Amino acid sequence: MVGVLRRSLLALVATAGLAACTSEKPKEETPTSSPAPEKASPAPEKAEAGTSEFDLNRGGDRPLPTKVWLPATAGARPLIYFSHGLTSQPDDYAELLTAWQAAGFVVAAPKYPHTWHDAPEYNAGDIVNQPADAQFVITEVLKALPGRIDANRIAAAGHSAGAITTIGLFSGSRDERLKAGVLIAGRQMPQPAPFAGTPSPLLFVQGKLDETVTYEQAYGAYNEVTWPKGFLELPQGTHLPHRDQPAVVAATTTDFWHWTLDGDEAAKQKLPQDASSTGVAGLTSTF
Template sequence: MARVLRRSFLTLFAAAGLSACAAEKPPAPVAPQHTRELAFNRGGGRPLPTKVWLPTGSGPHPLIYFSHGLTSQPDDYAELLAAWADAGFVVAGPKYPHTWYKATEYIADDVVNQPADAQFVITELLAALGGLVDPGRIAAAGHSAGAITTVGLFSGARDDRLKAGLVIAGRQMPQPSPFAGPAAPLLFVQGKTDETVTYEEAYGAYNQVPWPKGFLEIPKAGHLPHRDEPAVVAATTTDFWRWALNGDQAAGRRLPQDATSGDSAALTSTF
């Protein structure tokens, strides 16, 4: 089964151009944040150095675990991740051993192993950060191959600790497992002109979600919707986290307004 999945990933990533999920333009400057660097290692040649963006206050805070795209790294998403930290969330993202941009041995189809990496890092974060993190309020997010990793955490490699998820320019695996486990609201963010992960692929994954779900469609965005419409994506995703992890009903009611700000996006949801 693993061999079939790896072959499928090679076809998906190489042929579809997903071998370069990294930024197509430099990220916007981000104000200095309170961050930490943690050196995790799952063994078997899988070092997972992890950067953590910390909010102010003593906590406990919700934790958002973030997975980067191929040939990328967490800092490439710093503007968005810092916005979440500013809103009161601990945000953490590792550099995956074979898919970050300086990987010694780059292997695109190693994405099949990343959900297990994610589960390991979440466990290590809970131990390392102690009372800063609320173990009852954990979410997962990701972009592109990192979004596929995130989908895996809610399906074939289900992590029952996760209470919500965010999928940016993501889809299911070529041989998908059904979404499973406890209900968790999921928000998809998708550029309509994305040629790497197509709108149809993303919406197909969205249609398979049996839980409360939302689909933020950005008509003029491509594979980097968080760069093409940063304000809309930051506002909508931040209020999604406030609603899903903090039970903030006012934030939930703001989601349609956040999404349609500036007439650049539209939200379909069952929230």
């Protein structure tokens, strides 16, 4: 299975035009202290929101400096692991990741050693190694923050090549700790490994005008999923749907996290409404 995944990922890099998943530049970030979302259960204790940095390394040439966004909520909260796209880094997605943080989730995102924009030895084909990096980082962050993360509520998300990495975590490199996933501008490999393991809800987010990962490629991956799944379509969206319509993407994905990680059925019911609230997107799902 590893050999299939390696060949598939390398073929994808050669054919899908993923040389640059984003042109966004890192933005300066300041800690936030937004309140936890309203729930039927009593509100959890508050804590100081902010970020932490961890200098992780999976041995040899695989440094994985990881930024963690901590919410203003004390106690153990769900973890969302995020994978950036080629020539990108976590701070390029700060607007979306801080929205998840403000909703009460811990978010962890590393710089992959050979695919972020200032990598000393840039190599797009190295995405074949990123699912193993992801599993390592999740394990280390759990060790570092045992009182802040609920180890039974972990999810994964990613954009472009990061979404391909995330697909790996639900297929050929299945991580059974993952309860849900969000794939932004993501697609399956040319020789796909089937989605495997315990069924976990997946939400695809796709711009119909994306020329890097096409609508047809993304929808093809969606069709391969036999679990509960959703497809958030932005008709005027490009390869950066989270930047084209940040409010819609943030609201819909946050609903999804509250449902899948918090067990919030009201959030599940809000998904179609938040997806279509401004008329710029629509949701198809089997939820």
